[in-house]
Amino acid sequence: MDLREARRALQLIYLVDRHLLIVSTICFLAAVVRTIAALRAGVFRPGRFNFLAVGLGFIFQTAFLSIRGHAVGRCPITNLFEVFIFLAWSIALIYMLIGPAYRLSLMGAFTAPLVFLIQTFALLAPIDVRHAVKLPANPWLEFHASMSLVAYGAFALACVAGVMYLVQERQLKTHQLRSIFYHLPPLTNLFAAITRLLWWGFALYTLGLASGFFIGEPLPWVQAVCAFGVWLLYAAILQGRHFRQLAPRRVAALCIVGFSAALTLLWGITFAAQMHSLP
Amino acid sequence: MNLFCVGLSHHTANVETRERFSGHAETDCILRGAGCTEALLLTTCNRVEVYGAAAARVPTEEIIRCLARQIDQQLCQDASAFYRYEDAECVQHLFRVTCGLDSMVVGETEIFGQAKKAYESARASGAAGPYLHRLFQRAFRAAKQVRTHTDITRGSVSVGSVAVDLAEKIFGHLSGRKVLVLGAGETSERTARALVSRGVSDLRVSNRSMDRAAELARLVAGRAICFDEWPEQCREIDILITSTSSEAPLLTPENLAPMLRDRIDRPVFIIDIAVPRDVDPSVNEMEGVYLYDIDSLQSVAQQSLALRRQQIAAAEAIIAEHVVDFWESGTARRRADSTHSAMSESPLRVTEL
Structure with missing residues (x-):
């Protein structure tokens, strides 16, 4: 197969998988629309709809990543577009693993908008840089990147639980209880979920970071500093939580700040990596 | 037919x-x-x-x-x-x-x-x-x-059940939670009973009259505490129901802050059903403190009713x-x-x- 044929085959694959991603985004949009409509009508009910919508969206995300993975011949995190989709997939995965376990069915209503925004941005922004040839695979690099992104998924869910905590806490403080109040989990349960998600995310991120030392090729210093910065940020939040230096409300707020910062740094890391890989 | x-x-x-x-x-x-x-x-x-x-x-x-x-x-x-x-x-x-x-x-x-x-x-x-x-x-x-x-x-539409519902929204299951009833009035008794019915087993009653405290403690399967000891008890408890006839506030941010120093991650729910109020309203601004007086409980009950009407x-x-x-x-x-x-x-x- 010459270069032109390979490029044409890849273009076709990229067209098909983008369609899968659009369908997946529509599933998340359905959950968002339903949540907004229910909130406006004052009849917020968690129900199964959000879980099913996120589940269906997850299936299409998986199909996209699988096709893209086969096309690029490695874990599909070769450009910023794929990184964002992999992150969205990790968020949906962790939601489906921990949502039912911690009886946080309502989390779907808060998770869907986040995934929807990430995927919509990825689809609209010109960040899907195509590689004409298959890139050489490095198992350590793939393990490092994918593990770090799954950890980001846990941090994203901690951020979602943080938003839920702050919504519930505000209603309790101001004595203004809305329909959603009766469906949100108790404060202590939400705080326990935040703590567990932070620990899971931190452990996975540490594993991902440690595996970076075995990649075998030098990393750009910006990338290393950004990655270490995220690690330090979450280490500080967990230290504050563990030694009771931070009140639960502050931990919840820091989860939101932390994830926003981490997402921005992720952009920086991936952008730097892309620059680094360019000839 | x-x-x-x-x-x-x-x-x-x-x-x-x-x-x-x-x-x-x-x-x-x-x-x-x-x-x-x-x-x-x-x-x-x-x-x-x-x-x-x-x-x-x-x-x-x-x-x-x-x-x-x-x-x-x-x-x-x-x-x-x-x-x-x-x-x-x-x-x-x-x-x-x-x-x-x-x-x-x-x-x-x-x-x-x-x-x-x-x-x-x-x-x-x-x-x-x-x-x-x-x-x-x-x-x-x-x-x-x-x-x-x-x-x-x-949502609940009576003061007692509103208080219990709020407690569950803060703590989840109420079993294992510690409750102090300060002042043995009729509404505190009803609220304490509602809490017991939802799983509270550690209930302490403190009143100026020790006899009345002992009587209420017997009725709600709790234990009577000497009135002088209530500030010390506040360090341990999760829920405080207060309804004394004190003219000045018993709890202010100044005297509550030292009691909460070592419990930053443990919220405290204060139900103040006394008139005049036993707890300074600014206590609600404190981190981890959720204060509800009789008016705010009634307002929540009204909100529930309005929600039902919707x-x-x-x-x-x-x-x-x-x-x-x-x-x-x-x-x-x-x-x-x-x-x-x-x-x-x-x-x-x-x-x-």
């Missing part, structure tokens, strides 16, 4: 009038004597209603006479308090009643159990037959659907669907029955077919 409902409720009659008609055990049998094929009596503190099915129309006066405890001149005046619904309107009324839409406190669920009990009793005595069986089974189905698909039963339209829509479905399927069934009976009565027509 004529399906009807005759009755009076808190909407049309005061308690004295309702008392004069509150049913007795044999009433449904008496009603059958009045010409009803099937009859069921639903009596609660807010309503006395007869649901009946009859081949011919049974006059309302006849039903009222069956219900009256004694026949006297007052009966004629009371008759004006009675309402009558027939056929589809009767179906709709029953569905609204079982869903709690016709109740004094909209969305209350006690009426569902009372209707179920009335139905069981009528079925056991043989007063309720297939018509009322279908009607009541559908009413229970509609009520369950309304409960599941709307927020009509959400749900009425959604509940009415579900009921309307059930009424149409019940009535149409009943009409089709009656038509099929009458065709069947006409065919079996006329051998000629059968052979013609």
Whole structure:
């Protein structure tokens, strides 16, 4: 197969998988629309709809990543577009693993908008840089990147639980209880979920970071500093939580700040990596 | 078959009038004597209603006479308090009643159990037959659907249960939570009992009069604490119910801050039902402290009631669907029955077919 044929085959694959991603985004949009409509009508009910919508969206995300993975011949995190989709997939995965376990069915209503925004941005922004040839695979690099992104998924869910905590806490403080109040989990349960998600995310991120030392090729210093910065940020939040230096409300707020910062740094890391890989 | 409902409720009659008609055990049998094929009596503190099915129309006066405890001149005046619904309107009324839409406190669920009990009793005595069986089974189905698909039963509408609901929204399960009752008033007792009913087992009571504290502690299976010790207890407890007659606030941010120093990740819920208040309102601004006084508890109860009222339209829509479905399927069934009976009565027509 010459270069032109390979490029044409890849273009076709990229067209098909983008369609899968659009369908997946529509599933998340359905959950968002339903949540907004229910909130406006004052009849917020968690129900199964959000879980099913996120589940269906997850299936299409998986199909996209699988096709893209086969096309690029490695874990599909070769450009910023794929990184964002992999992150969205990790968020949906962790939601489906921990949502039912911690009886946080309502989390779907808060998770869907986040995934929807990430995927919509990825689809609209010109960040899907195509590689004409298959890139050489490095198992350590793939393990490092994918593990770090799954950890980001846990941090994203901690951020979602943080938003839920702050919504519930505000209603309790101001004595203004809305329909959603009766469906949100108790404060202590939400705080326990935040703590567990932070620990899971931190452990996975540490594993991902440690595996970076075995990649075998030098990393750009910006990338290393950004990655270490995220690690330090979450280490500080967990230290504050563990030694009771931070009140639960502050931990919840820091989860939101932390994830926003981490997402921005992720952009920086991936952008730097892309620059680094360019000839 | 004529399906009807005759009755009076808190909407049309005061308690004295309702008392004069509150049913007795044999009433449904008496009603059958009045010409009803099937009859069921639903009596609660807010309503006395007869649901009946009859081949011919049974006059309302006849039903009222069956219900009256004694026949006297007052009966004629009371008759004006009675309402009558027939056929589809009767179906709709029953569905609204079982869903709690016709109740004094909209969305209350006690009426569902009372209707179920009335139905069981009528079925056991043989007063309720297939018509009322279908009607009541559908009413229970509609009520369950309304409960599941709307927020009509959400939130509490009494001060005691609001406090318990809020505690559960802060702590989750209440078992293992420590409660201090400061001041042994009647409302604190009710709130403490509500907390015990939801799993609280560590309850401490402190009062200026140790005897009264001991008495309340015995009633709620708690333990009495000397009044001087309550500030020390505040370091341990999760929920504080206070209702002393102190003129100055007992708790201020200044004296509460040292008590909360080592419990940054453990919230404290303070229910201040004293007038004048025992807790300075600015305590609510403190990290991890949730303060509710009697006004804010009542405001939450009002919000719950308003939320329930918002749900009425959604509940009415579900009921309307059930009424149409019940009535149409009943009409089709009656038509099929009458065709069947006409065919079996006329051998000629059968052979013609």
